[in-house]
Amino acid sequence: MSLKIILFPCLSDNYGFILRCTNTGQTACIDTPDAGEISKQLQTRGWGLDYIFNTHHHPDHTGGNAALKRKYGPTIIGPKAEETRIPLIDEAVSEGSIVRLGDCKAVIWDTPAHTAGHINYYFKEEDVIFVGDTLFALGCGRLFEGSAAQMWAAMARYRDLPKPTKVYCAHEYTLSNARFAQTIESGNPDLADYITDAKSKRDGGLPTVPTTIGAEIAANPFMRADKDAVARAVNMKGHSPEDVLGEVRRRKDSFRG
Numbered sequence: 001m002s003l004k005i006i007l008f009p010c011l012s013d014n015y016g017f018i019l020r021c022t023n024t025g026q027t028a029c030i031d032t033p034d035a036g037e038i039s040k041q042l043q044t045r046g047w048g049l050d051y052i053f054n055t056h057h058h059p060d061h062t063g064g065n066a067a068l069k070r071k072y073g074p075t076i077i078g079p080k081a082e083e084t085r086i087p088l089i090d091e092a093v094s095e096g097s098i099v100r101l102g103d104c105k106a107v108i109w110d111t112p113a114h115t116a117g118h119i120n121y122y123f124k125e126e127d128v129i130f131v132g133d134t135l136f137a138l139g140c141g142r143l144f145e146g147s148a149a150q151m152w153a154a155m156a157r158y159r160d161l162p163k164p165t166k167v168y169c170a171h172e173y174t175l176s177n178a179r180f181a182q183t184i185e186s187g188n189p190d191l192a193d194y195i196t197d198a199k200s201k202r203d204g205g206l207p208t209v210p211t212t213i214g215a216e217i218a219a220n221p222f223m224r225a226d227k228d229a230v231a232r233a234v235n236m237k238g239h240s241p242e243d244v245l246g247e248v249r250r251r252k253d254s255f256r257g
């Protein structure tokens, strides 16, 4: 394994990620929520920045592109479908593109739903996926530019990954997502265990990210939109998982808890 991942909190609830190929010293960051904090993390380690890998155009994911480009001159890679909205993009990628970081490589997934061109970076050999704002621990992204059917397609695809795959989500939303998930599947013992574990991490000042595909399959209501218990909870038994996910998402949008 030559991929080292540094995770750090920034802004109000974002996570920043710095990736380094330990064989070659090539370094990248996933998105640029906070240029100052990313620079600090790089400087502490005496590292440069060869690449920025953007997942989607939102300002808390691309806001630091310009400052980091000025300071380190990285190649900026981002989604082809949002090419005009990614500041200073050098290389546009889409489904099936291969992105290299030294000896490590990621395959690009198109996961439109949160935004129209959102992409994921899947490092298959390392069992790691960077999902941006598509998948969250016990949640999924809001449907700003896409549909529930697109989000369900992404969820179904995540479920096919090996269960130990580590999922790096871009925000710490887990305890709030947990309160909502309990309104959907209060009887799910895996959800209860998940929440106990997440609370103890947060009490200890630790991140709940990365999560794993296996943990999300067992407890994330959006990943479980085809389960009877989830459909029943939103009075939609017999409806398609797309429609169930859409209703669960609508309820989450207005959930205050």
Ligand SMILES: [Zn+2]
Residues within 6 Å of the ligand: 056, 058, 061, 114, 133
């Ligand atoms: Zn976003």
